[in-house]
Amino acid sequence: MRKKKWIVPIIILGIWQIVVSGRIIDTFFFPSPIETMSEIIRLIIQGTIVKDIFATIVRIIIGWGIAVIWGVPLGLIVGYSKNTYDKFELIIDLCRSIPAITLFPLCLLIFGIGDLSKITVAVFAATIIIVFNTAQGVMQAKKSRIIAAKLMGASKMQILKHIFFWESLPQTMIGIRIALSFCLIVIILTEMFIGTYAGIGKKIIDFQYVYNIKGIYAMIIITGLLGYALNVFVIYAEKKIIHWSGN
């Protein structure tokens, strides 16, 4: 069954190769998959993009990590009672509607052109998603378990720590996974702006300046593979942590 996952990508690559080989499209803007893969291998062997990939990963991990550290407790508090959620609902919905990247020019003015601006925007984007999903998870918690804990004499803090946190975890993990994808998007986008010393986004723009089309495709595919790898990592962690899910 697992092998079947690769059938569609292989067919697409095959069609791509045929279209390019048959010169149906402009090969300058659409290099073949073989040329693109060769470019990826060349860039990796030369080591010119290693520091860019590393810089992007570090920014993503920092931004995402900060969002998880404060987004989860904040979501627990916001979702703890319907009354509290109602008070936060408007601000959460407003913030969810703001494209995070619109904050970047402002962050550049406040924090300068360094990593802080990029990470701040990523933290904003990821935090809102994590808070929203965690709060939803808390509100969907099984009442019977909360009643059981209350009857055992559990305090509000103990209920938050022992029940709400775990009950909300499946939904929280969904938020954490989406937040990671958002961090990837925001970081790469902000790296395309002025002042970045290294990063996948910067490399894509550099290749654009010199019309290195194969290089652009190579970096796009590397971005996709990076996003996929991060997603697989979170799904793996999710399965390990939420072992009771589906049982």
Next chain:
Amino acid sequence: MTTISSIISIKNLNKCFGEQQILNNISFEVNKQEIIALFGPNGCGKSTILNSISGENKNEVQKKFNSTELSYVFQNYRDSLFPWKTNYENILFPLKVQKKNEQVITERINQITEIFDFNELQKYPYELSGGQQQIVALMRALITLPKILLIDEPFSALDYKNNLMVRQYILKYYEKYKPTIIIVTHNIEEAVYLANKIIILSKSPTQVKSIIHNPKKYPRDINFLQSQQFHEIKNKVLTAFQEAT
């Protein structure tokens, strides 16, 4: 009038959900170390009575115990156990909540495992059968050695074999620690087998129709189910139930 040995006294308890009256002047007394069965038709408010006993203090429900001396076993054990905790952690949870020290915890675990033949402590609840999950729920309720044990239809989701097993565990615990037990059931056999006082409730709006005493002494075992005495009490309960509904 509240007697000296009375631990719970319910007087003229009324309960409405919206415009619908559920409980209509419910009054009865529970003495220390009694096993009471609340027996009535489905939806008559048996669980509502338990919730009134476990809930906040009201004038209609006088209680001579504090909230930490009460434990509750829920009908839906699957939704009351914590699947992210092992069975051991589930059972210990009430003691952790009460911030008991390790010595007390070890002592209590030994006391409880003496009664229950249960060796799956390191597994998770979802790895157990329904009967075993109910045993974990029962062990968790009993780990605090409660004075009052409220049990809400504990056998409704169990097959007969597990049903008998859980009943035996309840009686074994009762024999050793003599708590006061109030058990909600809609099964006559369970009520007669376990209780020394069976309260027959009418259909909604619920009233106490009669209270039947079961003179059979404890310990009780499976042979009681086949005895003449058991059938006589069962018939008495059945007659009272038919008159009530």
